[in-house]
Ligand SMILES: NC(=O)C1=CN([C@@H]2O[C@H](COP(=O)(O)OP(=O)(O)OC[C@H]3O[C@@H](n4cnc5c(N)ncnc54)[C@H](O)[C@@H]3O)[C@@H](O)[C@H]2O)C=CC1
């Protein structure tokens with residue numbers, strides 16, 4: 001067989017079936033000229049398919065925040081410890097470092113991100129790096145860089161290497177002119193925080209890459225997430241995490257939002273399960289690429305009332321932070337997630353009483369352990 005012919009055959013095979021075995025060749029968007037390849041909206045989009053022996057290779061960016069460590073542990077149970085790489089720009093605590101692969105990754109460093117994806121044969125990316133609502137307002141230029149420039153890097157790397165990409169959005173992607181009770185998936189989105197603006201940008205860019213280049217982009221708008229064993233990173237809903245800690249430790253809590261501020265919330269186990277479920281949903285079941293997900297809505301007063309049932313001496317006082325209050329007053333009060341429930345079967349497990357019991361049990365047992373030591 002002539003060598004040239006053989007080489008041509010190999011080359012054409014490689015072009016038809018990239019190493020990940022998952023995607024029709026599409027010229028990387030970074031290198032597209034003025035008339036790039038158009039992909040019709042109803043095209044058969046590449047999704048990374050995998051068998052038992054061929055699990056997705058996962059990278060989590062910004063993984064040392066409130067949600068990333070829990071996500072890594074959840075995904076490792078499903079896909080195997082070594083198939084899930086946690087990354088961040090911070091140094092991991094020892095128990096996290098020892099629990100599975102960890103790597104330094106600054107999402108503002110495009111080459112570094114690409115190198116990690118290539119060297120580790122990553123196929124799924126969960127993009128968690130962000131500055132949240134309150135810290136974003138305190139440092140707008142950094143929030144703009146991390147939340148917007150960082151997202152551009154992630155989108156390009158994901159598109160170039162045929163990754164399935166999850167980017168979380170938030171109730172903060174809505175604003176004072178959105179319907180607030182309830183807030184549907186599709187409505188006016190004019191947020192007034194840099195966080196919200198960057199998340200609307202992420203939703204739109206992700207969907208644009210999906211329609212334009214076939215990027216398998218999936219996005220959930222999370223409500224405020226409540227976790228027991230990780231600290232929130234500077235958001236407006238943080239009070240709903242801190243209250244449990246303070247109730248158990250001190251029997252009292254000073255809240256930085258007004259007592260009647262109603263916001264959508266979710267326990268972390270539901271959040272992580274929703275994230276995996278939407279990532280595993282067959283592409284044809286997704287009528288949209290960005291979904292609201294919700295579990296419950298409550299005010300600080302209602303949460304305090306529920307805590308009181310377990311901690312009879314509990315007292316709540318209010319010292320309102322005007323920045324956080326203004327943000328909360330512009331966010332949804334109730335979140336309509338009927339499309340997620342209809343399309344891919346979303347169903348939450350934790351409502352308010354179950355959340356409070358779970359959180360207090362966790363902190364109660366933690367403090368008993370601390371006292372015993
Ligand atoms: N926690 C919540 O209640 C909600 C979170 N979300 C979203 O979920 C994602 C994760 O949230 P959290 O874990 O709560 O955030 P977090 O603020 O706790 O953690 C964010 C992480 O990003 C990292 N980071 C910052 N700059 C970076 C950079 N240049 N390169 C790489 N990493 C960088 C930080 O070191 C930090 O560990 C975020 O995108 C957030 O917007 C959405 C709605 C609610």
Ligand SMILES: CC(=O)[C@H](N)C(=O)O
Nearest residue numbers: 132133170235236237
């Ligand atoms: C709801 C969120 O996105 C976050 N927890 C914040 O309060 O900024």
